[in-house]
Amino acid sequence: MLIAGSLAWGACGDASSAVSADASIADDAPLAIDGGLPYVWDLPPGFPEPLVPANNPMSAAKVELGRRLFYETRMSANRTYSCASCHDQARAFTDGLARAIGSTGQLHPRSSMSLANVGYLGRFAWGNPLLTELETQAVVPIFGSEPVELGLMNLEAELVVRLRGEPRYPPLFATVFPDVTDPITVENVVKAIASFERVLISGRAPFDRYRNGDPTAISDAAKRGYDLFNSEKLECFHCHGGFNFQDVNKYVGHPTVEARFHNTGLYNLGGTGAYPAGGEGVYELTGIASDMGRFRAPTLRNIAVTAPYFHDGSAATLDDVLDHYAAAGRTIATGPDAGNGALNPYKDSLIVGFTLTADERAALHAFFDSLTDDSFLTDPRFTDPWRP
Amino acid sequence: MATLTLPAAAAVALATGCAGEHPAAIDAMPRQVVTEAKLIFTHEAVEAVLSGGPDDRAIIRLTAPTATLDWGIHAHADGHTQNVVNETARSAVDYEFAPPLSARWFLRLQNQGDAALSVDVQIELFGAITWDDWQ
Numbered sequence: 001m002l003i004a005g006s007l008a009w010g011a012c013g014d015a016s017s018a019v020s021a022d023a024s025i026a027d028d029a030p031l032a033i034d035g036g037l038p039y040v041w042d043l044p045p046g047f048p049e050p051l052v053p054a055n056n057p058m059s060a061a062k063v064e065l066g067r068r069l070f071y072e073t074r075m076s077a078n079r080t081y082s083c084a085s086c087h088d089q090a091r092a093f094t095d096g097l098a099r100a101i102g103s104t105g106q107l108h109p110r111s112s113m114s115l116a117n118v119g120y121l122g123r124f125a126w127g128n129p130l131l132t133e134l135e136t137q138a139v140v141p142i143f144g145s146e147p148v149e150l151g152l153m154n155l156e157a158e159l160v161v162r163l164r165g166e167p168r169y170p171p172l173f174a175t176v177f178p179d180v181t182d183p184i185t186v187e188n189v190v191k192a193i194a195s196f197e198r199v200l201i202s203g204r205a206p207f208d209r210y211r212n213g214d215p216t217a218i219s220d221a222a223k224r225g226y227d228l229f230n231s232e233k234l235e236c237f238h239c240h241g242g243f244n245f246q247d248v249n250k251y252v253g254h255p256t257v258e259a260r261f262h263n264t265g266l267y268n269l270g271g272t273g274a275y276p277a278g279g280e281g282v283y284e285l286t287g288i289a290s291d292m293g294r295f296r297a298p299t300l301r302n303i304a305v306t307a308p309y310f311h312d313g314s315a316a317t318l319d320d321v322l323d324h325y326a327a328a329g330r331t332i333a334t335g336p337d338a339g340n341g342a343l344n345p346y347k348d349s350l351i352v353g354f355t356l357t358a359d360e361r362a363a364l365h366a367f368f369d370s371l372t373d374d375s376f377l378t379d380p381r382f383t384d385p386w387r388p
Numbered sequence: 389m390a391t392l393t394l395p396a397a398a399a400v401a402l403a404t405g406c407a408g409e410h411p412a413a414i415d416a417m418p419r420q421v422v423t424e425a426k427l428i429f430t431h432e433a434v435e436a437v438l439s440g441g442p443d444d445r446a447i448i449r450l451t452a453p454t455a456t457l458d459w460g461i462h463a464h465a466d467g468h469t470q471n472v473v474n475e476t477a478r479s480a481v482d483y484e485f486a487p488p489l490s491a492r493w494f495l496r497l498q499n500q501g502d503a504a505l506s507v508d509v510q511i512e513l514f515g516a517i518t519w520d521d522w523q
Contacts, residue, residue, distance in 0.1 A: 046429070046504075211429045215502060223431070230433035230498065232462070232469060237433050238523050247523075258521070349464060 039063060039195075044203025045212045047243060048251035050119035056135055056191045058198065061176045064385075066196025068172070069189055071384045074162040075142060076103040077151035083141065083193065086112045086149070089382050092302035092373075093200065098313025102148040109147070109278040111313040116301050116376060119198035122248040122257030126311040127281035127295045129259040134194040142190070156186045163189070202301050202376035203243070210370070218370040225367025228360055234325070235350045245300035245371065261294035262348045265329025265341035266310060273345045276337055279312050292346045304372050318368055322361060328353030418447070418512035422519045426507045428457075428499040435497075440517025441490030447512040448495065450481035456501030457481075463491040476500070487517070494523070 039058035041049055052058050069075060070083045081103035087093035093115035100108040110126050123129060124137040131137050141149035143156070152159055163169045163184050170184065176192065177183035207226075209217035218226075229236045239247045239262055250257045261282045267275045275281065275293040282291035295311045309315040315324060324330045328351050329342030342353070356364070376382075428434055438446055438461075450459060459481060460474035472493070473483065477500065487493055499505040511519055 211432075211504075213430075213503060226431055230431065232496075238435065241432075241434065243429075352464070 039199075041199075043201065044208055046208075047201065047203050048120075048253065050198055050201075051250055051252055051255055052198065053133060053135060056194060058195055059176065061172075062192050062195045063199050064196075065172050065176045066192035066194070067382070068385050069193050070196050071386055074166065075150050075152070075159070075189075077155055077158075078103055081150055083150075084384065086141075087115050089379075090305070090377055092116045092202065092306050092377060094306045096307070098308045098316075100149075103151045104148045106147045108149070110311055111308065113298060114302060114306050115197055115200050116202040116373075117244050117299060118200060120244050120249045120251055121246075122250040123259050123296055125296070127261060128285065129261070129282060130285065134197055135190055138190045138193045138197070159186065159189070160184055200376075200382060202373040204375045205301065205371050205373040207367070207370040208373075219366050221363045221366035222370040223367075224360075225363035225365070226370075228364055229367060233354050236325075238350055239297035239348075240300045245303075246297050248296065261291070261296055263293035263344060263346045264295075264310075264324070265293075265344045265347040265351055266312075266314065266324070267293060267332070267337055268329070268339035268341045268344040269337060271339060271343065276312075281311070290346055293344065294346070300368070301371050302373055302376065304368050305377065318365065319361070322356065322364065325351060326354055326356055416514070418514055420513040420519065422509070422511040422513070424509045426497065426509050426522075427504060428497060428507060429504045430499060430502050433496060433498040434522050435494045436522045437520035438485070438487075438493045438495055438511075438513075438517055439491075439520055440487045440493065440515065442487060444487055444513075444515035444517035446485040446514065446517050447510075448481060448483045448485055449508075449510040449512075450478070450497070451508040452479045452505050454501055454503075454505065455479040456499055456505060457507060458496075458498040458500050460496045461485060461493055462496065463489075463493050465489070465491050492520075 039060050039062075043049065070087075073079050073082045075082050076085075085103070086095045086100050088095055091114075095112040098111060100110065100112045102108060113126065118124070119134065121134075122132065124131040124134070125140070131140075142159075143150075143153045145151075145153040163173075173183035173188060177188050206217045207222070210223075228234050229240075239260070241247065242249060247260050248257050263281070267279075269276065273289070273292050275283075278284075280292055282294040283289070285291075303309075303318065307317060309318070309321050315321045324341075327342060329340065329344060329347060331340045331342065332338050341347070426434065440446070448461075450457065455477050457478045458474075458476045459478060461472040462474075463470045463472075470488075470491075472485065472488065475481070485493070495511075497507060497509075513519060
């Protein structure tokens with residue numbers, strides 16, 4: 001059960017953003033979807049094609065079904081939460097909370113991660129090297145119990161009954177999965193949601209236009225910030241580089257990736273290198289000391305709208321993040337988490353600290369802002385289909 | 389990225405044949421050859437790691453369509469950065485890297501041009517030095 005337990009740390013939350021309950025499904029919601037058409041990727045310039053598992057081929061119809069399920073509150077045991085409750089499009093599919101809150105009110109150990117470009121990831125969740133496929137990850141928030149997210153553990157049959165009971169779902173599933181007599185299954189639910197998540201591609205920010213040859217797309221300050229990002233002084237690009245501004249991507253032509261996780265010196269309890277219990281990263285799975293505090297580097301795309309930051313949301317602002325790295329780690333003076341993270345023995349060797357002038361800090365903010373993809377945050381293909 | 393690895397017996401013969409006054413002689417066949425066309429966007433920096441020491445050698449060949457490639461090799465040891473080589477505005481590089489000490493050596497490439505740059509990278513590895521891909 002170690003793996004099952006570990007899979008459960010995906011993080012969702014935010015009851016305040018819970019979307020439509022059963023009764024709110026509008027009669028005039030655009031439910032008609034085309035079946036049988038191959039999916040045509042709408043990739044930003046320079047983006048590779050995401051990998052798709054052979055047993056879950058993409059189709060436009062499946063993506064649309066996945067979108068409806070993503071926003072479906074029948075997907076939670078108490079019918080109050082959907083995937084979107086913790087993954088709000090306007091926040092690049094994060095929730096604005098330091099740590100997610102599940103459908104039953106349970107506070108999670110992790111912050112909700114952005115779903116932008118999740119289809120390119122080689123690893124999922126914050127600190128789980130075992131989660132390598134979207135279809136596997138999608139099971140976690142639905143059926144996981146440690147912590148409870150959507151809360152459907154042991155309610156697989158109930159979920160199927162619920163979806164069969166909504167008159168609009170049987171024909172949708174039949175359209176998407178035409179070769180089976182009983183297409184409403186947990187497996188097909190997961191496949192559809194994963195297919196929708198796979199098309200949540202963000203790559204049309206001002207920075208992308210600059211990268212693709214328009215020197216006027218971003219400000220001179222943003223260009224200076226990008227140079228700092230790529231500098232030996234800051235070394236940001238090591239963990240946040242490439243087209244996706246993170247370090248574990250896979251795609252067509254690049255199917256395998258090394259699992260990379262990093263201890264950034266956020267904590268150093270008692271000078272032992274320890275992180276707070278429940279927030280120890282890969283160590284929680286392996287028990288290997290050097291895995292203490294190691295987490296996946298999240299994408300920097302849309303980073304200006306995904307506060308708070310770090311796996312536990314313990315940095316409220318991007319300035320807090322910069323201060324952390326400038327100090328080569330965070331010092332907590334008092335309390336149970338007291339310690340000098342800069343001296344964490346398991347810290348990544350590239351985090352050595354730096355100084356920033358006010359102009360340099362402003363330049364970095366300009367660069368971060370240039371990564372905000374407004375078209376992604378408002379793309380009608382990704383909005384709640386149940387809302388009129 | 390493509391790599392060519394010689395049979396283990398050949399690698400052993402190479403290592404033993406080169407022991408003594410000459411570390412990892414480069415007139416023998418390389419133990420491994422890494423070839424890759426690396427696309428680097430405007431002002432983007434990328435770094436790969438070569439892990440090795442004084443007994444090792446690497447031949448680094450870089451070819452770019454325009455002379456906008458900055459490149460260099462450095463290591464971070466004991467909190468300091470040790471630079472072995474840094475060159476700017478190059479379109480071709482043919483360099484024999486002899487690590488002065490055992491370390492993780494970063495091969496850094498940066499495109500200083502205003503357009504994306506496809507750099508043909510060929511790294512020949514001699515001795516025990518390893519290529520740890522782009523970091």
